[in-house]
Structure formats: structure tokens, C-alpha cells
Amino acid sequence: MNIRPSRYRDFPGIKEIFAVAFTEEYQRREVDIVRRIEKIRAVYPVVKLLSCFPNPYQHLFTVHVAEEDGRIAGLVQMSPRNHYGTRWHIDNIAVHPDFRGKGVAQALLQSVFEYYSQRGGLRYTLEVDASNQPAIKLYEKTGFRRYSTLYYYKLAPKQLAKFRDKDSLTLPPHVRPRVASDRDALWELYEETIPSYIRLVEERSPSDFSMTPVQLALEQVKKSTKRSEALHFVVEDPHRRCLVASIDLYAQHRALPHVVQFILHPAYGDMAEQLLTYALHQAAQISINPVLIGSFESQRAKRDAIQALGFKKVTSDFLMVRDNAETILLPQTAPAEKAKDGFFNPVTLNKHPGS
Ligand SMILES: CC(C)(COP(=O)(O)OP(=O)(O)OC[C@H]1O[C@@H](n2cnc3c(N)ncnc32)[C@H](O)[C@@H]1OP(=O)(O)O)[C@@H](O)C(=O)NCCC(=O)NCCS
Structure with missing residues (x-):
């Protein structure tokens, strides 16, 4: 062989x-x-x-x-x-x-x-x-x-359509688009949010939180050819001067699912539903496709919010x-x-x- x-x-x-x-x-x-x-x-x-x-x-x-x-x-x-x-x-x-x-x-x-x-x-x-x-x-x-254990959830297009209506949306406070200088704050958020036993295995470093010019250019190309859009948001706590959440939305103009990546500091778990609603609202503006999201077993607040918003579990995977x-x-x-x-x-x- x-x-x-x-x-x-x-x-x-x-x-x-x-x-x-x-x-x-x-x-x-x-x-x-x-x-x-x-x-x-x-x-x-x-x-x-x-x-x-x-x-x-x-x-x-x-x-x-x-x-x-x-x-x-x-x-x-x-x-x-x-x-x-x-x-x-x-x-x-x-x-x-x-x-x-x-x-x-x-x-x-x-x-x-x-x-x-x-x-x-x-x-x-x-x-x-x-x-x-x-x-x-x-x-x-x-x-x-x-x-x-990692859980993956899917939101059906019919459910996503409900998030299209702007009037029903309360904009979460202190949400803004991510910028290149957020790199170190994102690393801090990751370090404080993801349990050490997972970080040990993921072996990530601050460089993994950089947006390279090539990446940004490719996202622009995909957007201009109407294939997909990548939206990156962060949420700040202005009093503590730190980031408390990041949302990355890879939204498809084609017949493919949107994907949401969501990191939320456990101390701000109460914001999970509101922030995910915001992400779904953004996705629904682009096209009504299924939405996929994953969660580690330790991310309780995130999972509760995912389920409350109508996502259904598709798989449980062992890492x-x-x-x-x-x-x-x-x-x-x-x-x-x-x-x-x-x-x-x-x-x-x-x-x-x-x-
Ligand atoms: C899983 C898969 C890749 C195994 O391929 P394979 O070449 O048959 O596996 P090997 O012959 O190298 O087996 C190595 C060991 O795996 C385990 N194993 C493989 N097939 C198994 C089976 N059907 N039941 C139980 N154990 C099995 C055994 O421990 C085996 O060692 P042993 O023969 O000494 O008992 C194959 O079944 C496959 O392609 N499955 C579909 C795709 C898939 O599920 N991929 C994994 C996705 S994460």
C-alpha cells in the first residue's frame, strides 16, 4: 500500500x-x-x-x-x-x-x-x-x-425569517464592527472565556486573532461577487475597558448555511440571547438560509440562548x-x-x- x-x-x-x-x-x-x-x-x-x-x-x-x-x-x-x-x-x-x-x-x-x-x-x-x-x-x-463534547445546532430558514423584522430588534449596547487593533483585547477575551483545558488543546496565540490583509481582501472579493459576506462584531464594556463578546457571521448569498461564531464572557451570560438575536437579524438581511452554530459543553449560557431562539441540535461530537x-x-x-x-x-x- x-x-x-x-x-x-x-x-x-x-x-x-x-x-x-x-x-x-x-x-x-x-x-x-x-x-x-x-x-x-x-x-x-x-x-x-x-x-x-x-x-x-x-x-x-x-x-x-x-x-x-x-x-x-x-x-x-x-x-x-x-x-x-x-x-x-x-x-x-x-x-x-x-x-x-x-x-x-x-x-x-x-x-x-x-x-x-x-x-x-x-x-x-x-x-x-x-x-x-x-x-x-x-x-x-x-x-x-x-x-x-461539542454540540452543533441548526436554525431552520423558517425560523430565521422571524428575525428579519427590524422593529422587533433591540440593538445590544456597545456593539461595533471589529477593527484590527482589537487583536489583543480579543485574545484576552478568549483567555478569560474559554476554559484552560480547551485552550491547552487549541494552542492558539494572539496571531490567530489578527485579520490579515489577505483575509480582508478575500472577504471583500466574495462580497463583491455576491457569494458570501463576513461580518465581524465585538461588544465592549466601556467601564472595564474590555471586550465581552465577539460575533463572526459568515453569511451566504448562495444555498449554503450561514455560520455564526460567538464568544461571550461568562460574566455577561445574560446578554447571550440578545447578541445572538442581533446576529440572526444580520443574517436574515442577507438571505433566508439555515444557520449553524457550535458550542462546547462548558458554554452553558450560550447553549441556553441557542435553544431558546429555536435552534435544534444536529450532532454531538467528541473532541x-x-x-x-x-x-x-x-x-x-x-x-x-x-x-x-x-x-x-x-x-x-x-x-x-x-x-
Ligand atoms: C472508520 C473507518 C475509517 C475505519 O477504517 P478501516 O480501514 O476499516 O479501519 P482499520 O482496519 O484501520 O481498523 C483499525 C481499528 O479501528 C477499529 N475499527 C475499525 N472498524 C471498526 C468497526 N467496524 N467496528 C469496531 N471497530 C472498528 C478497530 O479497533 C480496528 O482495529 P482491529 O482491527 O485491530 O480491531 C471506516 O469504517 C470508514 O471509512 N467509515 C466511514 C467514514 C467515517 O465514519 N469516518 C470517520 C469520521 S470522523
Whole structure:
């Protein structure tokens, strides 16, 4: 069996595996996965070019395949989840039914652990449907542990339509569009809001809260071509001079769901419903599509508000984590630039001192 990064000629096999393994799962999130793969194939030279240098789309389609007798037996799709590329997320893994139960998935995972560990990967994460026993067993066998639970909710278009009416909306106080200089305040909000055990795994740094010029330009292009709009809001507490919430809304002009990302300081939990109502009102101005939102199990106020506004739970996923066993994180002393970010340099332990 040959495990390697995917090529253009692998697309028929890749599409077949995605169709067999993921159609149902993605449908629950209102995504036509086969169509998405076809679209990536149509622009593959551009995707390949973008994969060669750092940019927001560098890992749009980072797939490794297992090839057996000229057939694509399985695939794994990965993406980095932090600025420094120390945390890699397994977006998808699947094996063609003809090849299941023969160790293909296990071999694919071992191969990508090796590949990305050589490129600075320190930690691997994934989300798996809590009812997917074969996959959970596979992950446990390859060193992942269950870490937390994530809930995903969907609001039906009919429900979203109710948020269109401006008269019924009380504008939350101190809401304003996010600006580039909010980066450090957003980092502080994140540090105070997300429990430390989740932050430890997410391995984010202040750089992850920057809006790069490339990102902003791409959002403008999408807006001008009427594909989607990205709206970024923050909420300030003017007395304490800090941010208490951030809302990122990725709203679609097309037949795709809107996505809301929402961070709210637990001390301001009472504002959850009002802020989400505001976000839904904004989404409803753009188009009446389904809306998706996720929440960790610890985010009680957010979940209560989500349910009160008519969202229905679509999945409960386990967040699973696997550390690169040969590395630990130690506080660094230099260089100053990274220390400012609160980021720790990886230190590789020598398994055989003196060898
Ligand atoms: C999950 C999946 C990727 C496993 O692929 P595979 O190549 O058959 O798995 P492997 O042969 O490498 O199995 C490795 C280990 O996983 C576990 N496992 C795999 N399939 C299993 C099953 N049907 N039931 C229970 N455990 C299973 C076992 O622990 C197995 O080790 P063992 O054979 O020594 O007992 C495959 O079933 C699949 O493509 N499913 C649909 C897509 C999917 O659910 N992907 C995960 C989304 S998060």
C-alpha cells in the first residue's frame, strides 16, 4: 500500500469515497459534499498553487491517500488549526467499503502523524460523532483520547425569517464592527472565556486573532461577487475597558448555511440571547438560509440562548486529542517576538540521551 499526498488524477477515487462515507453526515450540515469535491477538482491548479505558500487557503484541500493496486483505498484530510501549525486537525478520514477492516485507516493515520510531526506538528485533534463507534475505536487505538463534547445546532430558514423584522430588534449596547487593533483585547477575551483545558488543546496565540490583509481582501472579493459576506462584531464594556463578546457571521448569498461564531464572557451570560438575536437579524438581511452554530459543553449560557431562539441540535461530537509523544512544551526565553505572543517553543526530547 502506498500512502502519499493526493494528486489531480486521484479525484475520481476521492469523490467516490467522500460520496459513500460522508454524504449523510454533511447533509445534516446542509453541505453537498460531492458537489464541493467537484468544485475543488474544477479549480485544482489554483488550489495546488495556493497550497505552496502561506495564505488563508493554503490547506483548503490537504489530502493524503492510500493507494492499493492502482485504486484509492482510503483518504485523510488535514488542516492546521493555529497560526504556527503545531496543531493539526483531522477533518475527514474514510476508507472505501471494499478495503475496510484491513488496517488502511490505521496506516493512514500513522503516516500523517509522521509526516506532520516532521513539520512541527505537536498535537492532533479531531471531532467525531458520538455515535460513530468504529471511528472512535480507531482513534482510541491510534492514541487519541476523548477530551470534550461539542454540540452543533441548526436554525431552520423558517425560523430565521422571524428575525428579519427590524422593529422587533433591540440593538445590544456597545456593539461595533471589529477593527484590527482589537487583536489583543480579543485574545484576552478568549483567555478569560474559554476554559484552560480547551485552550491547552487549541494552542492558539494572539496571531490567530489578527485579520490579515489577505483575509480582508478575500472577504471583500466574495462580497463583491455576491457569494458570501463576513461580518465581524465585538461588544465592549466601556467601564472595564474590555471586550465581552465577539460575533463572526459568515453569511451566504448562495444555498449554503450561514455560520455564526460567538464568544461571550461568562460574566455577561445574560446578554447571550440578545447578541445572538442581533446576529440572526444580520443574517436574515442577507438571505433566508439555515444557520449553524457550535458550542462546547462548558458554554452553558450560550447553549441556553441557542435553544431558546429555536435552534435544534444536529450532532454531538467528541473532541479527541492525541499528543505527539516525543515532544513537550517548555516556556521559551527567546525570541522576544514569540514570547510576546504567549507562545511556547516546542522542545523535542531525545529518547536516548547521549546517543
Ligand atoms: C472508520 C473507518 C475509517 C475505519 O477504517 P478501516 O480501514 O476499516 O479501519 P482499520 O482496519 O484501520 O481498523 C483499525 C481499528 O479501528 C477499529 N475499527 C475499525 N472498524 C471498526 C468497526 N467496524 N467496528 C469496531 N471497530 C472498528 C478497530 O479497533 C480496528 O482495529 P482491529 O482491527 O485491530 O480491531 C471506516 O469504517 C470508514 O471509512 N467509515 C466511514 C467514514 C467515517 O465514519 N469516518 C470517520 C469520521 S470522523
